[in-house]
Amino acid sequence: MLEVKNVDKYYNTFHALKDISFNVPKGSVTVIIGPSGAGKSTILRCINRLEVFNSGFIKIGNKKIIPGKMRYNDLKEIRTRVGYVAQSYNLFPHLIVIENIILAPKLVLHQKVKAARDNAMQFLEKVGLADKADSKPENLSGGEQQRVAIARTLAMNPEIVLFDEVTSALDPELISEVLNVMTSLAQEGMTMIVVTHEMGFARSVATDVIFMEQGSIVEKGSVADVLVNPKEARTIQFLSKVL
């Protein structure tokens, strides 16, 4: 359902993404691993067009993302289909939790307040935070904030959700609560692309793995192909350091 083809990106003269191509079938969980600076976050941010790439294209269903300017209406279409959760959760501090979640459904999907609220409460329950609906973001722990961020993204009913190192900024004991939410989401059949260092999660939940280094895809395939029987030397090297 998602196709990335020959994507190249430059930051001025720095070649950040080199000819990236991969496919994401519906219902799959693709985990992207690799050292820092590999371009993992960059390609993710290209998929929801937070970043602009220089050549190639990305197709989501029948919608295409191209280099160069895109109109807001097209962008809106893409962003309602592609959910994105970042490392720094970025809840809106001036709104309470439930308001954070219903803001976009109201403004972008034009949902009525009551419907949006009911929807939001559903997702809050799903991430286990129904009791925090009226809390301020600053009063929640990191793990709780991240789960609210996930609920906020899910409330828009995306077809695919991108997770950008969402547990990297969390205290260790808070990581599992977020990973649990992601695991149950995967089990429900949500298409996900996850950039992470959590190898345990990758091994147990992922269907596909992509290993990136210095802007290129070194190896990609199923979990068995990449994590258990890696073929490239660099993949083996990286995995030996993290597993």
Add this chain to the structure above:
Amino acid sequence: MGYVIRFGVIVENIQELLKGITITLELTLVAIVLSTLTGIIIAFISMNGNRVVKAIINGYVEIMRNIPLLVLLYFIYFGLGEISINFGSFSSIILALVLCNGAYLEEIIRAGIESVHKTQSEAGLALGLHNYQVFFRIVMPQALINVFPPIINQYIIILLSTSFASLVALDELTSTVSRLSAFSFRTFEFYIIGAVVYLVFAVIIVFVTNRIKKILRHEKITKQKEAT
């Protein structure tokens, strides 16, 4: 409009302009140095004083924050004369500038030190350093770095405030400019020069202060290196 800019007028009156510029420069330098000293001393007294001392200093700062410099200046120059305290033009403007900006600088300096103080002091003491070592080698360098931008800002305010000297009969740049432009009916030229001079002085202040900051940082860093 029929107004043609002729900078020849500037050249004709260059002597007067230079006089005005010199006075502005003098006032600015003296005021900056004295205000800074005042600020440092009062900050020190405030941080090491008891509650009464702190309250008095707070009161002084609040007064300086809430009354205009102009009123303070008139009070010193015109008002004090009635109880036989006669300050001349130069002393009045300097006194007013120092009283007012000294308070602002004290707040800036004190805030800078206090913002670094607690956690850094704990870290230093935990490592076994002595009290005053902690202050000079750890707290002060960091405080100075935090504190320089608002200080530079305040110095520029001092520079611009010297214009009030014209109201107590000192012929500094602003009054010179307005006088010359009135006499010769050439407004743009003189005001442009005036603006340029102030802006150049501001740039110089920023530059010099940044230099001092670099020198101090370097000194502290080498001292720290020597200590280890």
Add this chain to the structure above:
Amino acid sequence: MTYDSILFILKAGLMTIEVSALAFVAGLFLATFTAYLSMTKIKVLNLIAWVYIQLMRGTPLLMQMFFIFFSLPILGIRLSIFASALVALTANTGAFMAEIIRASIQSIKKGQWDAAESLGLSRMQIIIKVILPQAIRIAIPPTIGYITSLIKNSSVASTIGLVEATRAGRLAIERTGQGLLTLFLVGVLYFIICFPISKLSKSIEKKVY
């Protein structure tokens, strides 16, 4: 110190408040526009905003007022005392508040823009619903500080003849001959006006948030 004089000064105090308030409101519009200019991608507009701000912040208010009141007539623009003072103070406000506005908006983490964009909100929606509410709260303390500064700066208008608190004080001295007391009272008047405003800062912050 006659009753009349005190009344005179108090009434002039109203002028102080009036000219400051008008300058602030007018200046706020100018500031919003200037802040917008300084943040667009068009470099020329950025430059215009920058030059304006540097001019206002880098030259004495006194010189600005002298220019507007004494020199502009030579070019054919004759403004009244009140208008001159208002123009000068408005121009001043425009520049300083523009910087406050710009700094407040730019202090909001990029992540907020990202998160809102990712959810599909349009640029306008993001600015109004996510960025501005946060920026306004951040801007309150420096704005209150500026208002105090503005009220004090209005005293400079006394030099071009505006009858506000400071000028009234000097006029009263001529009548009563009691400089010390009069100026002291003028100082107290400014204090009474300014002091509560700075204390107001805390309670306004709570309400808006």
